[in-house]
Amino acid sequence: MDVEFGVGPCDSGLCHRRESLGNCPSRGKLSAVVHLVEHPLVQDILLELRDVRTPPERFRQLAGRISVLLAAEALRDLPTVVETVETPLGPARGRRCSADVVVAPVLRAGLGMLPGVMELVPAARVGHLGLQRDERTAVASQYYAKLPPGLEDSYVLMIDPMLATGGSAVAALDVLSRAGARHIRLVCIVAAPEGVALVEEAYPEVPIYTPVIDERLNDHKFIVPGLGDFGDRLYGTT
Numbered sequence: 001m002d003v004e005f006g007v008g009p010c011d012s013g014l015c016h017r018r019e020s021l022g023n024c025p026s027r028g029k030l031s032a033v034v035h036l037v038e039h040p041l042v043q044d045i046l047l048e049l050r051d052v053r054t055p056p057e058r059f060r061q062l063a064g065r066i067s068v069l070l071a072a073e074a075l076r077d078l079p080t081v082v083e084t085v086e087t088p089l090g091p092a093r094g095r096r097c098s099a100d101v102v103v104a105p106v107l108r109a110g111l112g113m114l115p116g117v118m119e120l121v122p123a124a125r126v127g128h129l130g131l132q133r134d135e136r137t138a139v140a141s142q143y144y145a146k147l148p149p150g151l152e153d154s155y156v157l158m159i160d161p162m163l164a165t166g167g168s169a170v171a172a173l174d175v176l177s178r179a180g181a182r183h184i185r186l187v188c189i190v191a192a193p194e195g196v197a198l199v200e201e202a203y204p205e206v207p208i209y210t211p212v213i214d215e216r217l218n219d220h221k222f223i224v225p226g227l228g229d230f231g232d233r234l235y236g237t238t
């Protein structure tokens, strides 16, 4: 499935906001916005993650580091309240984050992004979503879900490093929306055009934050060039 992208400016300056004009025939509606995070530090980490020589220990460290940068970008519009504190020299007005943030890692690979995100938002609540792709068919099935209550007004950051066919992401978004989540954004590390198109079709209101959209999927539904099996590289299970 071919997807074309029209590049538009992004408020942040750190990423390009791209409105997908994918040619999937079932889509005629306005699609979700893809934020392509092109920060040089993000791209530098991505290259090392892709490198087949990167061992699991280093892979985990890099996964944590890139997740901090991506999550900061995805939470750029968090609401704040104005507050005043006393410095040693007098009062200073500032802004404090007021939103309830919920981080939803898609197991197992999403767990590799969790420590980085939690470092950034230590007060966040965490909802785990267990999804597994069948190795032969690449169809995702759910084996676990444990979400915090009261998601209606929370800012939900769904984290899954690989957006390949999009089947896992859409299944995870189904669980989150059934649980009442309304403000969801998806953060991944490598996306394929097919996955972006599927998420946009099912959830056009969910923005996707990714450093890259790779070329294609191979016959086994792995992203090419991608970085291989993220979970296996993270945990040394290859």
Ligand code: PRP
Pocket: 106, 107, 108, 109, 110, 131, 132, 133, 134, 138, 140, 160, 161, 162, 163, 164, 165, 166, 167, 168, 169, 195, 221, 230, 231, 232
């Ligand atoms: C990987 C990845 C995504 C999914 C993406 O998980 O973490 O969840 O594949 O593929 P999709 O877009 O085609 O659904 P996997 O099912 O391999 O499980 P794991 O994280 O436990 O290794």
Ligand code: URA
Pocket: 109, 162, 164, 221, 222, 223, 224, 226, 227, 228, 229, 230, 231
């Ligand atoms: N899951 C991965 O870990 N990598 C891919 O390329 C596709 C799905």
